[in-house]
Amino acid sequence: MKQLSVLFLPLIAILLLSTGTKDKTKPATQAEVTKILDSFKIIQELDALILGTSNPASADEQKYNSIVLSLFRLPFSEAKKMISDPSPTVRAYGLIIACKKYYHELTPTDLKIFNDTSRLKMHTSDGVVQAPFTLGEFAKMIYEAMPAELALSRKEDSAENALDAFIRKYARHQDSYTPMGSNITTSDFQSENYSFQLEHIYSLRNNKNIIVSDTTFFVLNNRFVVIHAGKEDNVNFHLYENDGHYTYGDWLKEFGRDLTRADSAALNLAN
Numbered sequence: 001m002k003q004l005s006v007l008f009l010p011l012i013a014i015l016l017l018s019t020g021t022k023d024k025t026k027p028a029t030q031a032e033v034t035k036i037l038d039s040f041k042i043i044q045e046l047d048a049l050i051l052g053t054s055n056p057a058s059a060d061e062q063k064y065n066s067i068v069l070s071l072f073r074l075p076f077s078e079a080k081k082m083i084s085d086p087s088p089t090v091r092a093y094g095l096i097i098a099c100k101k102y103y104h105e106l107t108p109t110d111l112k113i114f115n116d117t118s119r120l121k122m123h124t125s126d127g128v129v130q131a132p133f134t135l136g137e138f139a140k141m142i143y144e145a146m147p148a149e150l151a152l153s154r155k156e157d158s159a160e161n162a163l164d165a166f167i168r169k170y171a172r173h174q175d176s177y178t179p180m181g182s183n184i185t186t187s188d189f190q191s192e193n194y195s196f197q198l199e200h201i202y203s204l205r206n207n208k209n210i211i212v213s214d215t216t217f218f219v220l221n222n223r224f225v226v227i228h229a230g231k232e233d234n235v236n237f238h239l240y241e242n243d244g245h246y247t248y249g250d251w252l253k254e255f256g257r258d259l260t261r262a263d264s265a266a267l268n269l270a271n
Contacts, residue, residue: 026073027073027075028070028073028074028075032073033074033075033078036067036070036071036073036074037074037078039067039070040067040070040071040093042063042064042067043064043067043068043089043093044087044089044090046064046089046123046128047087047089047121048089048120048121048122048123048128048129049089049092049093049120049121049122049123050064050065050068050123051122051123051124061125064123068093071093071097072097072100072101074097076098076101076102076105078097079094079095079097079098079101079102080094080098080110081094082094082097083095083098083110083113088116088118088119088120088135089120089121091113091116091118091135092120092135092138092139095110095113095139095142095143096142098110099142099143099146100146100149103146103150106143111139111143113135113136113139114136114139114140114143115136116134116135116136116139117134117135117136118134118135118136119131119133119134119135120133120134120135120138152186155186155196156184156186156196158224159184159196159198159220159224160182160184160198161224162220162224162225162226163182163198163200163218163220163226164179166218166226167202167204167255170252170255170256170257170259170263170267171204171255171256171257172205172207172255172256172257172258173204173205173206173209173255176203176204176205176211177202177203177204178202178203178204179200179201179202180201180202180203180213181200181201182198182199182200182201183198183199184196184197184198184199185197185199185237187237187238188238192222193222193238194222194238195219195220195221195222195227195237195238195240196219196220197217197218197219197233197234197237198217198218198219198220199215199216199217199233200215200216200217200218201213201214201215202214202216204255205255206254206255207253207254207255207256215231216229216230216231216251217229217230217231217232217233217234217237219234219237219240225246226246226248227240227246227247227268228240228246228247228248228249229247229248229249229251229252230247230249230251231249231250246267246268246269247269248267248269
């Protein structure tokens with residue numbers, strides 16, 4: 001079995017925290033809780049945290065990740081039970097769920113897991129890896145990473161709300177707008193000049209009076225102002241703010257209403 005360097009512990013915490021925090025699905029019903037826990041038995045049999053997938057992900061990896069995502073619908077009571085489970089892997093997942101979904105409800109008793117000296121294993125794209133750190137060290141890293149993660153989550157919520165307001169303000173047929181979800185990427189959140197790119201999926205009546213389903217990449221600056229709309233993902237989206245003018249491609253032509261001079265000035269249009 002391979003070993004994973006302790007230097008990767010912060011990266012592991014970030015990767016695990018990147019899943020589930022923005023999950024806005026409804027809490028599971030009791031019947032769904034039973035189903036989720038039954039599915040989780042597959043992960044228990046692996047006896048390893050799921051971390052990393054092949055590219056493309058195998059069928060098993062997709063199944064494992066789907067099971068892990070479903071765990072974030074569990075109530076806090078189930079997470080607490082998991083924290084007390086005999087299996088270190090189950091205890092680790094209980095702590096991850098509790099931190100990400102119920103951080104402010106954790107008690108000093110729950111945090112005694114910081115003293116857990118059990119060793120963990122990770123299931124990665126390279127197979128099962130022995131982690132050279134304890135469950136307690138891992139748990140503390142996850143817990144201490146949460147304030148920054150929660151702060152980022154609040155900023156991303158603000159970005160989503162700002163985008164919703166932008167579309168409803170400038171679309172000709174704003175009443176037909178139905179958001180279906182967004183994948184959010186944030187550039188250098190720790191700096192003063194961070195920005196957001198939202199791969200936004202929605203339906204909206206266009207200027208030909210046809211309701212279409214569309215995906216647009218919207219970029220917002222750290223003031224939650226939409227500064228770009230386009231059809232392509234851009235890894236350098238953080239550079240749009242440096243241009244001084246904002247670009248909306250064909251979005252306004254396809255969906256936008258007639259703009260006043262005040263609108264054009266507010267949008268800081270490049271053309």
